[in-house]
Amino acid sequence: MKEKNRRRKDLTWTNEEPVLVQRTRIFDILSQKTCPPGQTASHDFTILKAPDWVNVIPLTAEGKVVLIEQFRHGVSRVTLEIPGGVVDAGETPEDCALRELVEETGFRASGLAFLGRTLPNPAFLTNVCHTFLATGCVSDEAAREPDETESIRVLLENLERIPSLIADESIDHALVVVAFTHLSLSRPDLLRL
Amino acid sequence: MKEKNRRRKDLTWTNEEPVLVQRTRIFDILSQKTCPPGQTASHDFTILKAPDWVNVIPLTAEGKVVLIEQFRHGVSRVTLEIPGGVVDAGETPEDCALRELVEETGFRASGLAFLGRTLPNPAFLTNVCHTFLATGCVSDEAAREPDETESIRVLLENLERIPSLIADESIDHALVVVAFTHLSLSRPDLLRL
Numbered sequence: 001m002k003e004k005n006r007r008r009k010d011l012t013w014t015n016e017e018p019v020l021v022q023r024t025r026i027f028d029i030l031s032q033k034t035c036p037p038g039q040t041a042s043h044d045f046t047i048l049k050a051p052d053w054v055n056v057i058p059l060t061a062e063g064k065v066v067l068i069e070q071f072r073h074g075v076s077r078v079t080l081e082i083p084g085g086v087v088d089a090g091e092t093p094e095d096c097a098l099r100e101l102v103e104e105t106g107f108r109a110s111g112l113a114f115l116g117r118t119l120p121n122p123a124f125l126t127n128v129c130h131t132f133l134a135t136g137c138v139s140d141e142a143a144r145e146p147d148e149t150e151s152i153r154v155l156l157e158n159l160e161r162i163p164s165l166i167a168d169e170s171i172d173h174a175l176v177v178v179a180f181t182h183l184s185l186s187r188p189d190l191l192r193l
Numbered sequence: 194m195k196e197k198n199r200r201r202k203d204l205t206w207t208n209e210e211p212v213l214v215q216r217t218r219i220f221d222i223l224s225q226k227t228c229p230p231g232q233t234a235s236h237d238f239t240i241l242k243a244p245d246w247v248n249v250i251p252l253t254a255e256g257k258v259v260l261i262e263q264f265r266h267g268v269s270r271v272t273l274e275i276p277g278g279v280v281d282a283g284e285t286p287e288d289c290a291l292r293e294l295v296e297e298t299g300f301r302a303s304g305l306a307f308l309g310r311t312l313p314n315p316a317f318l319t320n321v322c323h324t325f326l327a328t329g330c331v332s333d334e335a336a337r338e339p340d341e342t343e344s345i346r347v348l349l350e351n352l353e354r355i356p357s358l359i360a361d362e363s364i365d366h367a368l369v370v371v372a373f374t375h376l377s378l379s380r381p382d383l384l385r386l
Binding site: 008011012013015021022024025026027029032034036037044045046047048069070071072073074075076077078079116117118119120121122123124125126129151152153163166167169172173174175177178180181182184185186192193 | 201204205206208214215217218219220222225227229230237238239240241262263264265266267268269270271272309310311312313314315316317318319322344345346356359360362365366367368370371373374375377378379385386
């Protein structure tokens with residue numbers, strides 16, 4: 001362990017205090033001066049400081065997975081995803097998962113299990129994405145309240161179709177693929193990729 | 194097919210021309226006014242226009258995978274990854290994969306196969322990440338030339354250890370997890386997640 005820490009220390013850069021360039025709705029853009037190990041000249045990096053995100057794989061009692069189609073502004077088209085969103089200040093990732101599930105799909109879960117954590121992009125994003133499995137999901141359409149900037153269609157899919165939906169790139173959002181990978185590693189009884 | 198297009202059209206927003214807010218080394222920050230389907234009030238979104246990226250899983254003839262440890266400025270720590278980088282203007286994703294492989298690791302491949310494409314973050318990134326499998330990799334340390342902003346350590350790992358390295362979050366970069374998922378789906382003879 002000591003050896004591992006030492007060996008990682010020799011790769012570690014020295015950061016100056018980051019400077020706020022701009023605030024946006026989803027992240028703060030920071031400029032960070034940082035110096036490579038063993039060097040004196042510093043470099044500028046752009047860092048996006050973002051709150052943590054949550055992804056949730058919702059399963060119904062019948063073994064269907066609840067997917068959503070929504071328009072995504074980065075790629076300017078509709079993508080096929082699972083529900084998820086930004087963890088609010090003071091909210092736990094678990095509470096966020098249950099809130100996003102019901103807001104985006106109108107489904108309520110009877111159980112929630114943590115599946116894994118991933119870095120959305122450690123090169124320039126500061127945050128973590130937490131993935132959960134929501135079980136026993138039942139529709140309660142009246143509870144649905146998508147954000148005013150979300151137009152979402154809900155669809156049910158057989159869980160065993162997920163590998164082919166990833167392979168043919170129908171599901172191509174990296175964090176959604178990672179969520180199913182964590183499901184496959186944690187619950188191979190439910191899904192094998 | 195027509196039905197599918199029609200059903201997706203009703204989720205599609207209408208974009209105005211995006212405005213450049215700032216250029217950074219790795220993306221252009223754009224502000225985009227866009228209007229939800231069937232509505233007249235527009236909303237502002239921040240979009241990061243980035244060139245495509247490439248990830249490559251390098252395998253040696255002995256079945257080892259070539260991994261790298263590098264300091265990542267977003268999370269301000271060392272992460273365990275595969276080689277990859279930004280596709281240069283005029284470069285094909287294949288050429289980029291071979292270039293990044295040798296620059297970051299000093300390994301040269303005798304074969305290259307396309308594994309899949311993923312969206313790094315369709316909510317605000319415009320780009321695609323292409324994943325390749327590089328086979329028959331052999332070290333040529335003299336060829337290694339990491340970027341001046343990269344301090345990288347190369348290590349060889351048994352491919353069969355990858356599932357446990359993902360499960361215990363030693364490998365936690367979303368795009369690296371996706372790369373191994375595409376390997377598992379394309380080449381289950383090599384890896385099953």
